[in-house]
Amino acid sequence: MVAGSITKEVAVAVSAEQLWNAAFAKSDESTLCKALAGMIDAVKVDGDGGPGSRLSLKFNPAVSPATVLKGRLAARDNTARVISWDEVAVEGGQIAPAQFKKQVVQMKVEPASAGRCVTKVAVDYERLDGAPLSPADQAKLINGYIGLVKKAEENIIARPGVFA
Template identity: 80%
Template structure:
């Protein structure tokens, strides 16, 4: 099997602390609903939001994401999900044997941050993803970060 890795850095116009606290610090249903408002239709968390908790996000009836929280380090602002399974979307989900997503939120210039998104994957057919499919796959995770940033900027009082 071929293992692939996609890495993208996402610049945000909010502080690392704001972005982290908005959703990643607890990863509970309420935080995810607020942070992803306007992007996700439903959120379901099975567990306490800590490692081992299972997440189901529905973006519309045809697309969704299921995952398990593998690790979270609130001090280093790093979060990792494994057992990631896509439903629908632009990249055929049935082709993946394994997918792991890690996000690290780092301070940048005053009041800004950068989120390093890494997706490690293994395909069933042993072939690497095409560059176009890699771009489509990472786009969804980048979109998650950008949506949280957008919601913080639009409604800062909700995330205070």
């Protein structure tokens, strides 16, 4: 049972191909560290980076109230540019992580105008008490994931040669 579902689209000032290749096409430590440089201090991947692999992102305390984001890569479709994680857990942050029974995150990167794209972020969650999050907490939760996309965008623009 899903207590709530949050979706949000974010415009990104790089092409869908650039964003996908930089942040989502592979789940290895080197690629993720480059894409999220300045936001995360460490990445750990248990597995081959494909579905079933477990990822752990340690956030830089100067830029995020969350300390660690963990999840299991559920699926990746490089053709459709869709990726999803289940068994997602956030330690620290603005919303008490202990209140969640389940959290599933999906991102879809779609081309927009030349050199731009739109990323659609969806979070399905179930709280231990079964109640939905308040609108303010929903915004905090989805904006945390949007922050990852915007950091990747920032890094691609700042260092295009790294992601070519």
